[in-house]
Amino acid sequence: MTTAPLNTAVDAKTAATVPEAPKLPWDDVRPEHFQMLRLVPLPADRNTGPRPLRFIQLGRAERHNAHYSLLRLEIELPGQRTRPEQNSLDVWVDHEKHTVHTIPEVLQTEPGNRGIGRFLLAQAAIWAQPKWSAYSIEGADLPNKEALVEGHRLRRDHVLTTHGLEISYEDAQHLKGSYKPVKVGGLLATWNPERIQPVEILDVASMLELADHNLAEKEVQLRKHEESVSQYRRDDHSLRFTIACLIAFSVFQAGLLIWMATHR
Known part of the structure; x- marks a missing residue:
């Protein structure tokens, strides 16, 4: 009967002793530069379903001051709304602690299994490595939600290891996983070009011209x-x-x- 009040008192005491995390700036920053991405058509997947040809948009914005640097990446899907926690990645650089971290820690992408997650993480590494290669990415525990499904866990671990993170598990069921700290310079800025490809404006124009030419031939x-x-x-x-x-x-x-x- 006294468990709840006791826990409440302990939580209140803990909250009083733990300092609040500093508020990060630039909440209202929106993407300012845009690029088209081509999702290459792939065979249908048993878990995620059909994977047709699609074109999506990558938006990005940067901010810098004496304490922080920010790279904000957002993926937009034409004609489709996504949840706020999906298809977005903030890369924060703390110049006082010499650390780099991402928000959210668990990247959620839509459509899934199309290479978007690897592409966003690669863009983050490409942005951070030239200036802050000596900064550190702290180790963290991996959420066990994805570990409940073996296919999801393997896909997640593959994404992390291909970017240079070392994963370890404390149990034989692979539920309690974590990755070790790593320097920014040790990250691998790669993605699978057979799944997702940046498309330049001239390429888009050529594709539209070719499509228009093919359409005219089909009409004839x-x-x-x-x-x-x-x-x-x-x-x-x-x-x-x-x-x-x-x-x-x-x-x-x-x-x-x-x-x-x-x-x-």
Whole structure:
């Protein structure tokens, strides 16, 4: 009966002794530079379903002051709304502690299993390494929610290890996992270009020109097919009329022969 008040008192005491984390600036920063990304069509996945060709937009913004640097990345899907925690990644650099961390710690992407997570983490490493390669990324525990499904855990671990993080588990069931601290310079800024590809403006223009050219050719072919179908229909009507005339003439001739035979 006294457990709840006791816990409340302990929590209040702990909250009083633990200092609040400093408030980070730039809450209202929105992406300012944009780039188109091409999601390469892939075979349907048993867990995530169809994976057709799609084009998405990467937005980014940077801010710097004496204490922090920020890279904000957001993925936008044309004609589709996502939850606030999806398709966004903030990379924070603390110049006083010489550390780098990301928000959120667990990256959620939509559509899943298309290479978006690896691409965002690679962009973060490419941005941070030239200036802050000696800064550290602190180790952290991995949430065990994804570890409950073996396929999800393996996919998550593959993404982290391909970026240079070392993962270890405390149990044989692979539920209590964590990754060790690493220098920013030790990260691997790679993603799978067979899944996701940046598309430049000139490439987009060339693709639109090619699509327009192919569409014009298809319209010409369709017009020719329609003319052929119309010609076949006219020929069909002529044949039907000829056949009807022949049938009528045959019936008349047969009737005439019958009449002549019966009136002799």
